[in-house]
Amino acid sequence: MEHSGSFFGFVLEHLEKFLSFTAFANLTAGHLIMIVIGLIFIYLAIAKEYEPMLLVPIGFGILVGNIAFSPGYQIGVYESGSVLNYLYFGVLQGVYPPLIFLGIGAMTDFSALISNPKLILIGAAAQLGIFGAYAIALALGFSPAESGAIAIIGGADGPTAIFLSSKLAPDLMGAIAISAYSYMALVPVIQPPIMRLLTNKKERLIRMKPPRAVSKTEKIVFPISGLLLTTFLVPSGLPLLGMLFFGNLLKESTVTKRLADTAKGPLIDIVTILIGLTVGASTQATTFLTPKSVGIFILGALSFIIATTGGVLFVKFFNLFLKEGNKINPLIGNSGVSAVPDSARVSQVVGLEYDKTNYLLMHAMGPNVAGVIGSAVAAGILLSFLA
Amino acid sequence: MRYKKLISIAGAVLLVLSASLTGLAQSSADLRINEILVYNDSNYVDDFGKHSPWIEIFNSAYNSVDIGGLYLTDDLSNPTKYPIAKGQSMTRIPKRSYLVFWADNQPTHGILHLNFTLEPGKTIALFDANGRTLIDSLTIPLNIARDVSYGRMDDGSEVWANLSKTTPNSDNNTEPKASSGDMFAQYDPTGIGMAMIAMGVVFSGLAALFFFFKMTSRVLKLDVKKQLSARSVSKARAGKAETADSGKEGLEITGEINAAIAMTLHLYSSELHDAENTVLTINKVSRTYSPWSSKIYGLRKLPK
Numbered sequence: 001m002e003h004s005g006s007f008f009g010f011v012l013e014h015l016e017k018f019l020s021f022t023a024f025a026n027l028t029a030g031h032l033i034m035i036v037i038g039l040i041f042i043y044l045a046i047a048k049e050y051e052p053m054l055l056v057p058i059g060f061g062i063l064v065g066n067i068a069f070s071p072g073y074q075i076g077v078y079e080s081g082s083v084l085n086y087l088y089f090g091v092l093q094g095v096y097p098p099l100i101f102l103g104i105g106a107m108t109d110f111s112a113l114i115s116n117p118k119l120i121l122i123g124a125a126a127q128l129g130i131f132g133a134y135a136i137a138l139a140l141g142f143s144p145a146e147s148g149a150i151a152i153i154g155g156a157d158g159p160t161a162i163f164l165s166s167k168l169a170p171d172l173m174g175a176i177a178i179s180a181y182s183y184m185a186l187v188p189v190i191q192p193p194i195m196r197l198l199t200n201k202k203e204r205l206i207r208m209k210p211p212r213a214v215s216k217t218e219k220i221v222f223p224i225s226g227l228l229l230t231t232f233l234v235p236s237g238l239p240l241l242g243m244l245f246f247g248n249l250l251k252e253s254t255v256t257k258r259l260a261d262t263a264k265g266p267l268i269d270i271v272t273i274l275i276g277l278t279v280g281a282s283t284q285a286t287t288f289l290t291p292k293s294v295g296i297f298i299l300g301a302l303s304f305i306i307a308t309t310g311g312v313l314f315v316k317f318f319n320l321f322l323k324e325g326n327k328i329n330p331l332i333g334n335s336g337v338s339a340v341p342d343s344a345r346v347s348q349v350v351g352l353e354y355d356k357t358n359y360l361l362m363h364a365m366g367p368n369v370a371g372v373i374g375s376a377v378a379a380g381i382l383l384s385f386l387a
Numbered sequence: 388m389r390y391k392k393l394i395s396i397a398g399a400v401l402l403v404l405s406a407s408l409t410g411l412a413q414s415s416a417d418l419r420i421n422e423i424l425v426y427n428d429s430n431y432v433d434d435f436g437k438h439s440p441w442i443e444i445f446n447s448a449y450n451s452v453d454i455g456g457l458y459l460t461d462d463l464s465n466p467t468k469y470p471i472a473k474g475q476s477m478t479r480i481p482k483r484s485y486l487v488f489w490a491d492n493q494p495t496h497g498i499l500h501l502n503f504t505l506e507p508g509k510t511i512a513l514f515d516a517n518g519r520t521l522i523d524s525l526t527i528p529l530n531i532a533r534d535v536s537y538g539r540m541d542d543g544s545e546v547w548a549n550l551s552k553t554t555p556n557s558d559n560n561t562e563p564k565a566s567s568g569d570m571f572a573q574y575d576p577t578g579i580g581m582a583m584i585a586m587g588v589v590f591s592g593l594a595a596l597f598f599f600f601k602m603t604s605r606v607l608k609l610d611v612k613k614q615l616s617a618r619s620v621s622k623a624r625a626g627k628a629e630t631a632d633s634g635k636e637g638l639e640i641t642g643e644i645n646a647a648i649a650m651t652l653h654l655y656s657s658e659l660h661d662a663e664n665t666v667l668t669i670n671k672v673s674r675t676y677s678p679w680s681s682k683i684y685g686l687r688k689l690p691k
Contacts, residue, residue, distance in 0.1 A: 113600075114600055114604070115604075117596070117597045117598075117599075117600035117601050117604070118597060118601075120593045120594075120596050120597045120600075121590070121593060121594065121597060123593060124586075124589045124590045124592075124593040124594070125590075127585075127586065127589050128582075128586060130585075131578065131581060131582035131585050131586055132582065134578045134581055134582065135577055135578030135579060135581075135582060136578075137578075138572070138576065138577065138578045139577070139578075143568065143572070144568035144569065144571045144572045145566075145568040147578070148568070168568075210643050212604075213645065218600075218603060218604070221603060222600070225596070225599055225600075225603075226596060229592065229595045229596050229599060230592045230593075230595075230596070233588060233591065233592045233595070234588065234592060370593060373592075373593065373596075374589050374592075374593055377588070377589050377592050377593070378585060378589050381584075381585045381588050381589070382585070385567060385568075385571060385581065385584075385585070386567055386568040386571065387567065387568075
């Protein structure tokens, strides 16, 4: 009993210490802002179905990353040895993006591209967004490596953006990834006004020839020749392109169905969960809410606009050299932005607005998947120039 | 068939050969004698506080390489003069890193102390673990300066010179280096150059794919034409009423026609069924007792 006073003092002291550890004690306005952003992501994903596969893990990751803990207890994503830090390793070292590309390769049908190879060039033209954003980022005072990492948002490819930023500007990776995925989800909002602005009614009504049937041999030859032709030119794109084409060969060879099923099913799902959650968690208010992040978001929007413009204008330019009957509907120009299949879906929806029987989806898938290859090639170039 | 096999085997062999000839080995072959100091009067000291001559080995590979088991010598007729200790952690040279050996003729001082010294005019060499394959060698110049190291101007490069600074365990080129990105910022501050080059590369890569598939589809179309014409000829020979245009007609089958045929077949096969009863009946399913779900079987029996 004689120690009861000191015991209560002891309890009070520890209670006070415990309270200082709680998120309430460590909460800042920044954490609250980020939690609200996370909730908006989750709302958009669930209520509006904007890229739910990405926005739910990222949105929840933002919540996880912005619980204001007391540092030094191996909790946060940036604390060495914490569980989240181990999971984040796959992002930091660029492990997850190639695995996602393996799955993308295993689920992508390149038939539209093979049947009409000239659509490949639209995928190249849409990469203009990347290099336009690079020039603007340089003008805004970002370093060349940072500019390259930010510019890749214009490729509209989340894994590519994460891969490149992990190599060129790891500090900005959270902002770049969030920006890339946000704008990918907003493709249906960003692209249609630009497409309408740059085309006239006659162009929007162009009907394209139905794609021819593609043989199995061509489908098998595609990933092999695609790998050789692109990576001989840009070997630094090998981790992404190698996995993309490998996944596609697993699918098209038809003799490795189990491997293809795993790559496009459980594997890509697991990696998507890990990449989404950890990228979301990397947006700790203390590291994320900076003027640079705001700049990255503005540049991301600009790069998407330039990329869409580049794709649509290129089709119009290309049409000057094509015979009547072979012309391409410029409404598929936007799908060179490699947000698969969202940008192709936008082509289809906008096309149907002007002609209820003009289905552009199949044609738009060509430049769409070419955009995936194009953005991986562009990432390889930026890596080799700026690393 | 035999020729096909032969061609594929020859192709595979050629591919492997060309890869082995042109590829970077990422092995002991990547080790280089990178810098030496012959007269060490007041320079770098060893663990014993002595100024001894030294040889710096550079791992030019992008993975770690174990130099253990290889040989250093100052006598080409005796390639295995100094066997470098195996299984030691310090002999594993990390990527693009260095290891310094003391040429003090004091091998009892440790595994990095050689059993020979450096003298002008002598040739020092690094041999592979088989004691026969020469990895790298250097003939020490006769007019070598005192306390000045002699090394490659850039790590692993072919140009040797007296270095302005002795740099054991570090980069021979001590000039401040601008990163590739900084160079771009200097020469292309607006990013237009980058945009032009990079768009050019992206276009050429995808244009290569475009031309490849344009050509491939032509080749495959040719094959189809041949196959169809061969088929029509054989059918005509068999006495079937085939017109000469049948081959052409076959060629005009598009995806849409295929889809229409498939739809017709589907509709036809659907009609083979009787009309389904569309009345939906909902039966209540009651969970009947089963010994498998009985709790009693999950409990331990009471001891008697």
